[in-house]
Amino acid sequence: MEVTALANIDELPLSWTRTHLTRPRWQAIKLPLSGLTWLAYATLPATFTLTHLQREYFANSGLLLRGCPSSVASTLAAAGWETIRVGIEGIIDLTSDSLSRRSIRKMTRAALRFGSVIEVPWNPAAVARLRWLAREARYGERPQLRYLFRTVFEPETRLFVFVDRADEWQGALLLTQPTPTTAVTELMLRRVTAPSGIMEALFTTAGQHLYAEGCRTFSLNEVPFYHLEQDLRPLERLVTLVGRQMTAVYNAHGLYRFKAKFADFWRPVYLCARPRLSIRALVDLFTVSGCLELAASGLYHRRAA
Template sequence: MTAELATSRLLPRRFGLHKPRLHVHEGDLARADAILLRATYCDPQANAALVGDKRLLFSASGRSFITYAAKGRTWLALGAPVGQAEEALALAQRFISLAHKRRAKPAFYGVGPAFDPIAEALNLTRVKTGERAILDLTHFSLEGKQRQVIRTHRNRHIKNQFSVRIEGPGAVRANLARLQQISDQWLSHQVGGEKGFGLGRFDVHYIDRLPLATVRAADGHIVAFACLWPTADKSRLGVDLMRYGSDAPNGVMDYLFAELFLWAKAQGFQAFDLNTSPLAGVEPCSSSPVVTNLAKLMFEHGEKLYNFQGVRRFKNKFHPEWEDVYLAAPKGVSHFVALARATLLINRPM
């Protein structure tokens, strides 16, 4: 496995490819990218700001940002502020104030425990909307009964001369045609097609900004890939697009993840973020019975919209810890409306 993450993550090279309609100027995406490179307050999900389908609100210093989307009168921030820890609270307050000034309803979608002090300081109410799978890498190994399945898949792929290559941003364009083919093949078997908002999509102008992991046969033929979401402080490494082609061998994603876990640990990352399982673990509660009952119902019966239970099962095989994820909003903002609009943004990319 090779590692080439030193490549600059700033604006990708231009090859005259058609650019999608963005909600932010490309220069602002470059600013956000630079902030991500030195952020002290950040989680892997923040890399989704680089998709370009959301707006950006920068702090006065220009060292932090909030990424958000407007749906109806709802302003949905994706996660917590990103950048410098000492600016997070003031930027969250500014976002809320600006939304109120525009007569919009602000909310923070997909926030975890690290957001709790901000939520308490701003008197935000929280409703659980899912769980995030976190694998502790500090003592991780492939030994033991728990890891037998992925260890078996890894050993078989190595025996069959497959390898994983990890390259820095800018690696996508050299293999664009093949990666696009894999993505199309994978999407043809998925529920609902490409997603948005908190998830990336196959867009060269987005994925070329990220580190890329590919699984290759002995002759260099790519059979699977994943885009990586690093954090500057190496607290966590996340993953976004994970796709394999029709000619990929059985167990290829288990092999890819085994190699990613080992590589991330060797690079000094403390944990691997397998991203959120939406609506997982949500139980009815008295503080917001409508929202939590709807969430539970969608998780159990909403397979035509999103493969909720399949995503949970896949991540569970790696035996992660599950971290609660919330929707947080000021009093007077309907969690039901905010969650419904977040669902629309995710499943109907703009």
């Protein structure tokens, strides 16, 4: 069925954004078992919508989208898409005092004794330096997840880094800004040897910059396989069960506890597909995204230990 009524929805799936491009760019992955095309993320012109993208480029394709907020998921469901909840998204309300909580201020002050947070303009050297930081970060030696969020510093993204007194990067936040009033965390990196509190310093400083520019909500992105509701449908329970088998290498509960330090509220995140969301599509998604490879590495390390 044709997607309708998305032209007047400002929200986009996570990791999608808008910029001043005249034509859209997207990351599309053909899934081998289900035959669906996974639109992992896209950069759209300001007036371009998912309706335009489907009609002009993917009219005859089965599609899969992840990271959909309720507004997008409900519109897609009304147009015949199948949708399931696969996690929750933490949101910072920049008009609140959540980034001024005592615990966050304390950690931020401790970190700022060792350096400062700056925004880095896009340039090729910064792209390479962010890749280096990713290798230096905790779990940098493990298989990395793919296509679930943006990991490359591109002109349509924003980069805040914690720089120490020796001009070394100790941590970074990579953001997208799909509208002037919303920002989304794409990548959080912290060197293994970095001082405590640098993530608090990064979020506090980035939040202050964004608020001064008129931004009002700052998404912490998704905590997958985690739900606040208990009324899960069978397919939602299956995804959650499989995901939680990865606890040794991807601790969703730990990620939730970290993001809960900042979040003012949480909302569900949906996986959406047309014409249907089959088990094959889920296997495709786990395989292509690197989740199965990551889970296998965790199993190997446990046996080796």
